[in-house]
Amino acid sequence: MLLIALLFTSFMSITAQENKTTIVKISDAKWWKEAVIYQIYPRSFKDSDGDGIGDIKGIISKLDYLKSLGIDAVWLSPIYDSPNDDNGYDISNYKEILKDFGTMADFDLLLKEMHKRNIKLIMDMVVNHSSDEHEWFKQSKSSRDNKYRDYYYWWPAEKGTPPYRWSFFDVNSNAWKYDATTNAYYLHYFSQKQPDLNWNNPSLRKEIYDTMTFWLNKGIDGFRMDAFQFISKDDSFPELPKEIVNNTFEIIKFYGNGPKLHEHIQEMNREVLSKFPNAMSVSEGAGDSPEAAMKFVDPDRKELNLAYHFESVDIGNHISEFGLIKYKDIFSRYDEVFKEKGWLSIFVSNHDQPRMVSKFGNDTPQFRAISSKMLSTFVMTMRGTPYNFNGDEIGMVNIRFDNIEDYNDVDTRNKYEQLKNGGGDLKAFLENKKQTSRENGRTPFQWDATANGGFTSGKPWLKVNPNYAEINAAAQEKDPNSVLNYYRKLVKTRKASPILKYGKFTLLDHDNPNVFAYIRELEGKKVLILLNFTGKEASFDLGFSTKHTTLILGNYPNKSLLTSNTLRPYESLILELK
Numbered sequence: 001m002l003l004i005a006l007l008f009t010s011f012m013s014i015t016a017q018e019n020k021t022t023i024v025k026i027s028d029a030k031w032w033k034e035a036v037i038y039q040i041y042p043r044s045f046k047d048s049d050g051d052g053i054g055d056i057k058g059i060i061s062k063l064d065y066l067k068s069l070g071i072d073a074v075w076l077s078p079i080y081d082s083p084n085d086d087n088g089y090d091i092s093n094y095k096e097i098l099k100d101f102g103t104m105a106d107f108d109l110l111l112k113e114m115h116k117r118n119i120k121l122i123m124d125m126v127v128n129h130s131s132d133e134h135e136w137f138k139q140s141k142s143s144r145d146n147k148y149r150d151y152y153y154w155w156p157a158e159k160g161t162p163p164y165r166w167s168f169f170d171v172n173s174n175a176w177k178y179d180a181t182t183n184a185y186y187l188h189y190f191s192q193k194q195p196d197l198n199w200n201n202p203s204l205r206k207e208i209y210d211t212m213t214f215w216l217n218k219g220i221d222g223f224r225m226d227a228f229q230f231i232s233k234d235d236s237f238p239e240l241p242k243e244i245v246n247n248t249f250e251i252i253k254f255y256g257n258g259p260k261l262h263e264h265i266q267e268m269n270r271e272v273l274s275k276f277p278n279a280m281s282v283s284e285g286a287g288d289s290p291e292a293a294m295k296f297v298d299p300d301r302k303e304l305n306l307a308y309h310f311e312s313v314d315i316g317n318h319i320s321e322f323g324l325i326k327y328k329d330i331f332s333r334y335d336e337v338f339k340e341k342g343w344l345s346i347f348v349s350n351h352d353q354p355r356m357v358s359k360f361g362n363d364t365p366q367f368r369a370i371s372s373k374m375l376s377t378f379v380m381t382m383r384g385t386p387y388n389f390n391g392d393e394i395g396m397v398n399i400r401f402d403n404i405e406d407y408n409d410v411d412t413r414n415k416y417e418q419l420k421n422g423g424g425d426l427k428a429f430l431e432n433k434k435q436t437s438r439e440n441g442r443t444p445f446q447w448d449a450t451a452n453g454g455f456t457s458g459k460p461w462l463k464v465n466p467n468y469a470e471i472n473a474a475a476q477e478k479d480p481n482s483v484l485n486y487y488r489k490l491v492k493t494r495k496a497s498p499i500l501k502y503g504k505f506t507l508l509d510h511d512n513p514n515v516f517a518y519i520r521e522l523e524g525k526k527v528l529i530l531l532n533f534t535g536k537e538a539s540f541d542l543g544f545s546t547k548h549t550t551l552i553l554g555n556y557p558n559k560s561l562l563t564s565n566t567l568r569p570y571e572s573l574i575l576e577l578k
């Protein structure tokens with residue numbers, strides 16, 4: 001640690017002066033560029049009352065744990081009132097707390113206790129759609145001349161069947177659902193219980209701004225804007241070619257990034273965000289290219305602060321399948337566009353993904369811990385704000401359910417039904433979901449070796465991974481070499497280093513299929529990062545010698561093979577480069 005301290009104290013104060021080798025000016029510095037963000041999936045984090053569902057009081061009881069990680073902000077998945085068709089991403093009241101999670105008083109206490117510990121709170125704002133149980137939708141569907149009618153998209157049946165639109169979650173794979181009350185179809189990109197809100201309507205937009213202001217006035221520190229690239233659509237609804245339904249980027253072109261997207265975001269900025277200049281805003285989804293992503297966050301455009309794109313998670317199911325070079329290319333391409341301005345989020349998992357170590361690393365007993373550490377090293381050393389999904393810091397793995405009954409997720413269940421109705425191969429589907437289902441990332445947090453991993457004293461809403469006896473936070477607290485304690489060191493390293501926060505990114509050894517190598521550089525000072533993404537020793541060729549390097553942090557406890565330009569399986573090294 002002393003070494004890190006010595007190494008970085010000289011850079012602790014970036015001054016206003018411009019330096020030829022750096023793209024960073026102090027005026028660009030922002031708390032959210034320097035923060036490490038930790039995502040909590042509240043249903044699965046900690047249950048305080050034995051009903052088997054995580055809750056706000058449970059989170060409060062774990063704030064000291066969060067503090068001990070060194071993280072700066074929590075992104076909390078939705079806790080608003082909801083019938084839970086999509087676990088809270090279907091909101092029926094934006095200003096109420098779901099009873100399962102607690103009360104508004106619990107929320108106020110949570111915020112107070114977080115701020116006391118210098119942890120910020122980012123709320124998830126789901127406003128591409130609401131729940132069909134929201135009062136707006138109930139009114140909207142009741143008659144064609146109801147004042148809320150245009151809060152949603154309706155297609156009158158006398159115009160014929162609406163053009164085919166694929167839905168992410170629909171059991172019939174159709175985003176238009178017929179409703180007999182008014183003889184019309186409504187649009188739902190996600191499940192039938194998630195009707196899309198019509199952002200063309202100024203009264204709807206005003207209600208959304210009012211909701212956001214309500215939470216910001218409570219003192220929260222920002223929003224993650226769910227499915228945000230979809231809020232503006234091409235209202236002529238061109239028919240979706242069936243062959244592109246499995247290609248997210250093509251779908252985004254047809255479904256999102258509509259003609260008024262940026263106009264709406266700019267208005268939201270004027271009406272809400274600009275009044276809370278310290279609040280952070282991050283868009284889930286960022287269009288279909290790095291250039292499109294830049295439009296969300298280019299400071300000159302006055303829209304949002306950060307975005308995250310899906311290219312690096314939608315690339316495939318396992319690194320051995322798509323290859324490390326492609327993976328590197330995605331990050332380099334985005335970084336190239338963002339090197340002068342704008343800001344990205346760096347993540348390898350979240351509540352919509354399988355576990356990071358099962359997807360990008362290796363979750364066998366031999367390599368689970370070391371590859372978890374390597375992946376966290378990657379997230380924490382790239383340029384962009386790092387996000388950690390709860391449980392990844394202890395190396396939790398996919399649960400791999402055998403039966404469809406074990407799944408709660410609307411996406412997995414409805415796709416299964418769809419396949420069943422069409423006579424598809426259900427066995428192959430279930431096998432595939434063991435690797436890909438987002439439910440893998442949602443199993444309860446494994447706190448200790450007691451029943452249900454210490455998550456609940458009741459029956460958990462989703463099965464706890466039976467490996468909780470070996471993989472749990474309490475056991476790792478005691479082990480200085482655990483994934484958890486390494487994660488803490490990583491956070492410290494990142495936070496102490498302006499180079500890792502702001503330094504320019506340069507990829508090295510591009511064609512190496514095993515090693516991801518790059519330099520971060522600020523004001524002439526360089527940090528070299530070497531990551532072996534395989535379970536074998538791997539060599540690298542940087543075009544220069546690594547002789548003059550000093551180790552800042554490595555994931556193996558003993559000395560590295562660096563001198564022979566070789567990394568051990570899943571080895572990660574952060575090195576000061578002289």
Ligand code: GLC
Pocket residue numbers: 086089090126190226227284351352
């Ligand atoms: C976002 C959320 C996901 C949700 C979907 C619909 O992608 O992250 O969990 O199912 O939007 O709200």
